[in-house]
């Protein structure tokens with residue numbers, strides 16, 4: 001078996017989400033259908049061609065598991081010079097964000113409702129992303145569910161290969177045990193280096209907008225841990 005086949009199999013085993021589709025409101029469904037030509041991505045494409053997708057050469061950042069999308073909305077408005085890919089399996093949330101982006105006239109974002117781990121592996125060219133953002137991924141806090149956590153060595157290695165040399169991998173969580181796992185996994189990945197000169201977690205950077213889950217965690221008295229790593233330059 002080739003290394004690629006082995007990787008495909010191990011990636012497939014991890015399902016980092018529960019597909020609780022929830023209900024589409026009529027406006028989410030209508031946005032999801034009518035705005036797909038504007039904000040969606042052709043899921044048949046072999047590899048996503050960023051220049052064709054955004055109609056320009058730019059730094060492209062991907063957010064995986066964007067939830068209600070407020071990070072993408074804030075960053076795309078704050079940085080019109082960049083382009084953003086948002087991946088979220090919860091389709092009503094994708095529909096709502098399409099509607100909101102359209103209302104605000106934000107055109108530097110494209111969205112997909114596929115599994116972001118598979119998208120990274122199958123659709124994203126190596127060394128193409130200026131940054132990958134994963135904020136408050138599901139903590140799968142019960143011991144027997146820990147294996148469903150996204151941040152594990154194989155995934156992180158594959159994800160790191162998709163980031164350009166010097167590009168960013170920014171993670172955040174409000175679950176301490178997961179934060180420690182993230183730090184261990186990222187620190188052990190030879191393609192990455194910690195941007196903190198103390199090799200530690202960093203203070204929440206102003207560049208990261210507050211997320212819905214973070215707000216919820218803060219209300220519950222949770223701490224927050226940010227990890228900012230970079231793909232090493234050769």
Ligand SMILES: C[S@@+](CC[C@H](N)C(=O)[O-])C[C@H]1O[C@@H](n2cnc3c(N)ncnc32)[C@H](O)[C@@H]1O
Nearest residue numbers: 016017065067088089115116135136211212213
């Ligand atoms: C705990 S929520 C956090 C949402 C958002 N980042 C925030 O901080 O408010 C995790 C999100 O990741 C999504 N998710 C989990 N695994 C995913 C995957 N493999 N691909 C795309 N989305 C995923 C879930 O549907 C959920 O919306």
